[in-house]
Amino acid sequence: MSTSIHLSPGQVAASLALVALAAAISFWQKADLERDIGIATVRSFVQLTAIGYAIKLIFEADTLWLVFGLLAVMVVFGALTARSRAKKVPGAFWPLLIALALAGGTTLGLVVALGVFEPTARYLVPVGGMVIGNAMTASAVALNRLGDEIADSRGKIEATLALGATAQEAAAPFVRRALRSGMITLVDSTKTTGLIFFPGTMVGMLLAGASPTDAVRLQLILLYALLGSVAIAGLVATGLAYRNFFTPAQQLREPGA
Amino acid sequence: MLFELSEVSLTRGDRRVLDSVSAGIALGATAIVGPSGAGKSTLLRLLNRLVDPDAGEIAYRGRPLDTYEPLALRREVSLVPQLPALLEGTVESNLRYAAALAGKELDAARCLGLAGLDPGFAGRDVAKLSVGEQQRTMLARALAQEPAVLLLDEPTSALDHAARDAIEATLAELRRELEISVVLVSHDPEQARRLSDWVVRLEQGRATEAGPVAEVMA
Numbered sequence: 008m009s010t011s012i013h014l015s016p017g018q019v020a021a022s023l024a025l026v027a028l029a030a031a032i033s034f035w036q037k038a039d040l041e042r043d044i045g046i047a048t049v050r051s052f053v054q055l056t057a058i059g060y061a062i063k064l065i066f067e068a069d070t071l072w073l074v075f076g077l078l079a080v081m082v083v084f085g086a087l088t089a090r091s092r093a094k095k096v097p098g099a100f101w102p103l104l105i106a107l108a109l110a111g112g113t114t115l116g117l118v119v120a121l122g123v124f125e126p127t128a129r130y131l132v133p134v135g136g137m138v139i140g141n142a143m144t145a146s147a148v149a150l151n152r153l154g155d156e157i158a159d160s161r162g163k164i165e166a167t168l169a170l171g172a173t174a175q176e177a178a179a180p181f182v183r184r185a186l187r188s189g190m191i192t193l194v195d196s197t198k199t200t201g202l203i204f205f206p207g208t209m210v211g212m213l214l215a216g217a218s219p220t221d222a223v224r225l226q227l228i229l230l231y232a233l234l235g236s237v238a239i240a241g242l243v244a245t246g247l248a249y250r251n252f253f254t255p256a257q258q259l260r261e262p263g264a
Numbered sequence: 265m266l267f268e269l270s271e272v273s274l275t276r277g278d279r280r281v282l283d284s285v286s287a288g289i290a291l292g293a294t295a296i297v298g299p300s301g302a303g304k305s306t307l308l309r310l311l312n313r314l315v316d317p318d319a320g321e322i323a324y325r326g327r328p329l330d331t332y333e334p335l336a337l338r339r340e341v342s343l344v345p346q347l348p349a350l351l352e353g354t355v356e357s358n359l360r361y362a363a364a365l366a367g368k369e370l371d372a373a374r375c376l377g378l379a380g381l382d383p384g385f386a387g388r389d390v391a392k393l394s395v396g397e398q399q400r401t402m403l404a405r406a407l408a409q410e411p412a413v414l415l416l417d418e419p420t421s422a423l424d425h426a427a428r429d430a431i432e433a434t435l436a437e438l439r440r441e442l443e444i445s446v447v448l449v450s451h452d453p454e455q456a457r458r459l460s461d462w463v464v465r466l467e468q469g470r471a472t473e474a475g476p477v478a479e480v481m482a
Contacts, residue, residue: 162345162347162349163349163350163351165309165314165345165349166345166349166350166402167349167351168314168338169312169314169338169342169343169344169345170338170339170342170361170362170365170366170405170406170409171335171336171337171338171339171365171366171409172335172365173335176365180351180352256313256316256334257334257335258313258314258315258316258334259314261276
């Protein structure tokens with residue numbers, strides 16, 4: 008991959024003009040977002056600079072252990088973030104952690120095994136980050152939906168349990184809908200990609216001076232990998248998390264119990 | 265006795281829903297009566313282990329309830345909740361689901377007939393049924409499992425007089441035709457008198473009376 012683009016700190020600073028514009032619009036229209044815009048700008052600078060240095064170190068060291076360490080940290084933070092969005096699901100952390108780890112591991116394992124990417128830090132770190140990030144969003148959406156569905160359908164679930172159905176059978180329609188809602192965003196955006204929006208990787212490649220053919224091919228590989236990882240994450244997260252709503256005697260737990 | 269409750273208590277949050285309830289529920293038809301919020305529905309849900317008590321013991325046919333496998337118990341002691349809660353699909357697909365869970369052959373026309381519904385209902389989409397029709401479908405679905413005991417939570421609460429009379433006639437007919445025990449929650453003393461031969465009265469989570477209908481409802 009060529010990197011014919013070099014940016015100075017001054018160029019980054021110049022782009023702050025657009026942040027100032029956003030803050031000004033917020034102030035003028037009383038959207039009350041100036042503070043949030045400020046925090047977002049500072050956090051994005053600090054976080055990206057830090058991860059930039061971390062990636063630089065990992066690229067230079069070029070050992071897979073550091074790569075796995077970084078990906079493991081991403082999985083843990085991803086699970087914590089997703090848990091905060093799935094408040095109605097009891098004990099959501101472990102299902103999310105396992106879902107993200109499996110989604111990341113399986114997807115990266117497959118793309119390496121199929122010879123799509125070499126198993127080096129230069130590929131595994133950015134691709135792993137995208138895979139885990141998308142898996143996090145999808146599983147957070149899926150579990151959020153699962154919590155809502157089960158809270159809204161307690162009567163239906165108990166009526167099905169009352170027939171002697173297992174928890175798995177009683178929860179199946181709601182698990183299915185939750186999985187679907189976790190996956191649908193990426194499926195829809197994959198359908199419209201190139202028509203309505205340009206995905207980030209392709210834009211980055213083009214800006215960095217790569218040929219459009221290479222940019223498109225890499226983008227396709229990533230989109231397809233993401234579809235797989237999102238499906239794995241959604242399946243594992245919903246498939247594990249629904250159990251936490253039930254007791255071993257196949258009873259629906261009281262909310263908050 | 266069909267069920268025997270001894271000192272059964274259940275707390276939800278800081279509310280004591282059932283407070284040291286001791287009562288017997290006889291074979292045949294039993295009505296659980298009392299004002300709303302007395303714990304009637306909770307008591308019913310205890311009987312097929314949709315919930316377990318925090319303290320106390322329940323026996324079913326002389327054996328502790330918690331020694332029964334919950335899924336097998338629920339197919340034998342079938343609960344029909346107060347609000348209709350059918351699965352998406354047709355009336356027949358709901359009946360078929362229940363029968364399959366219990367490992368029974370489905371005779372849809374017979375189950376529908378017992379619940380007072382025309383066999384033509386089999387193909388109807390449950391989303392397009394009236395509340396009364398849904399309630400009858402819930403009953404037919406429970407009957408598809410050929411249970412030994414039917415637990416009915418306010419089976420006529422959402423119905424007008426005509427529909428209520430029809431369900432009551434159905435229940436009387438069911439008891440004549442099938443060897444089935446019925447435990448019925450009702451807030452209507454008249455209904456308890458019409459349908460049951462044994463009554464348990466709950467007030468504020470406590471069993472205040474239990475006995476033959478002629479004595480308790482005198």
